[in-house]
Amino acid sequence: MTKLRFTITMSLDGYVAGPGQSLEHPLGEGGEALHDWAFATRTFRAMHGQEGGETGIDDEHAASGSKNVGATIMGRKMFGPIRGDWGDGAWKGWWGDDPPFHTPVFVLTHHPRQPVELERGTTFFFVTEGIEAALVRAVDAAGERDVLVAGGASVAQQYLRAGLVDEWEIHVVPTLLGDGARLFDDLGDALAAYECASLVSSSAVAHYTYVRKDAA
Amino acid sequence: MTKLRFTITMSLDGYVAGPGQSLEHPLGEGGEALHDWAFATRTFRAMHGQEGGETGIDDEHAASGSKNVGATIMGRKMFGPIRGDWGDGAWKGWWGDDPPFHTPVFVLTHHPRQPVELERGTTFFFVTEGIEAALVRAVDAAGERDVLVAGGASVAQQYLRAGLVDEWEIHVVPTLLGDGARLFDDLGDALAAYECASLVSSSAVAHYTYVRKDAA
Numbered sequence A, B: 001m002t003k004l005r006f007t008i009t010m011s012l013d014g015y016v017a018g019p020g021q022s023l024e025h026p027l028g029e030g031g032e033a034l035h036d037w038a039f040a041t042r043t044f045r046a047m048h049g050q051e052g053g054e055t056g057i058d059d060e061h062a063a064s065g066s067k068n069v070g071a072t073i074m075g076r077k078m079f080g081p082i083r084g085d086w087g088d089g090a091w092k093g094w095w096g097d098d099p100p101f102h103t104p105v106f107v108l109t110h111h112p113r114q115p116v117e118l119e120r121g122t123t124f125f126f127v128t129e130g131i132e133a134a135l136v137r138a139v140d141a142a143g144e145r146d147v148l149v150a151g152g153a154s155v156a157q158q159y160l161r162a163g164l165v166d167e168w169e170i171h172v173v174p175t176l177l178g179d180g181a182r183l184f185d186d187l188g189d190a191l192a193a194y195e196c197a198s199l200v201s202s203s204a205v206a207h208y209t210y211v212r213k214d215a216a
Helices: A031-039 A042-047 A057-066 A131-142 A153-161 B031-039 B042-047 B057-066 B131-142 B153-161
Strands: A004-011 A015-017 A069-075 A104-108 A123-127 A146-151 A167-173 A194-201 A206-212 B004-011 B015-017 B069-075 B104-108 B123-127 B146-151 B167-173 B194-201 B206-212
Touching: A004 A031, A004 A153, A015 A031, A015 A153, A031 A042, A031 A057, A031 A167, A042 A057, A057 A167, A057 A194, A057 A206, A069 A131, A069 A153, A104 A131, A123 A131, A131 A146, A131 A153, A146 A153, A194 B194, B004 B031, B004 B153, B015 B031, B015 B153, B031 B042, B031 B057, B031 B167, B042 B057, B057 B167, B057 B194, B057 B206, B069 B131, B069 B153, B104 B131, B123 B131, B131 B146, B131 B153, B146 B153
Parallel strands: A004 A146, A004 A167, A069 A104, A069 A146, A104 A123, B004 B146, B004 B167, B069 B104, B069 B146, B104 B123
Antiparallel strands: A004 A015, A167 A206, A194 A206, B004 B015, B167 B206, B194 B206
């Protein structure tokens, strides 16, 4: 059974990106610090073609986020800083020719665009029909595997509000951003459907995993 | 040197109390669940005259919050549900004749009231001159020991914004309240002065401790 999952890193003060996202600051001002814990892990370094890195609790949780993922969904702000139509089509995401997804990636946008095929299994498809249409396509592409909502906050919120998420994991780092994009905002009663399945931490980050109450 | 400290438990979604505080729900609807981890510890049970309880990481952090505290400051919503003037003066807090503070407690209020002396060292003083005046009185009362801001969110925020807090600890539980009082809201740049000194967790709660950067 394909599940819809998401995993995201949050500052202790509740932000999953800093303010003022731009070409220089894909995660907003100060937002890069959210991912220091992940950059330190062997799993993350391997995904980006680098050697070394830490093993242990954080590495296990960096690995579990991408394990068994057959398709990815993201918002257009996660894909890039461009707003409005796609212009000359030169923008192919933040990640160069070999993005770390290695699956079909469905980008939610109001502006149609032809797919962009990059290396090692990453192809970006642009979906203009909304989150449910994107999910149908992603589930179809994922086969036996799961669909991962990669971010950002507003896309994760939309899937949570719609009751479509099966499992989610939040990595809470001690970083204090002071401002930015909140994950836990305007969710109504959506969170009442979930319960914590696991909490573990290193000295760098605490990992909270949630599942549906009716699945536990 | 007397330090000003605070310690508070927060839900993963950022609330330190649920919505709709009332006589039946001192911590708002659902807010009692925030403190399940503390109720389970030996330290907390002993503070409330009960035997047994768990030892380990959570007990250490339940104990550190009240260690070396010579005076306590709280907001009037933490003291009770009464708004406006104090009426017949029958309200003596949520905690009965033997509150768990065992120090002078300075309650911030706009309405003057005579002190209320209860058992084993807890006396409530009512301060109408604002947070700095309350701090001066609390520091004086604390002697060599520290002053603890016991809550709630708005009082902790006021001391943070004023740059008066030396150390703070947040206990983040996996509980999801969905609504209520946020701690991390409207703080401006106040948090930029702090850095994380420690992160540890059990499977029930993660403990984040912060100190001033210039003190580390």
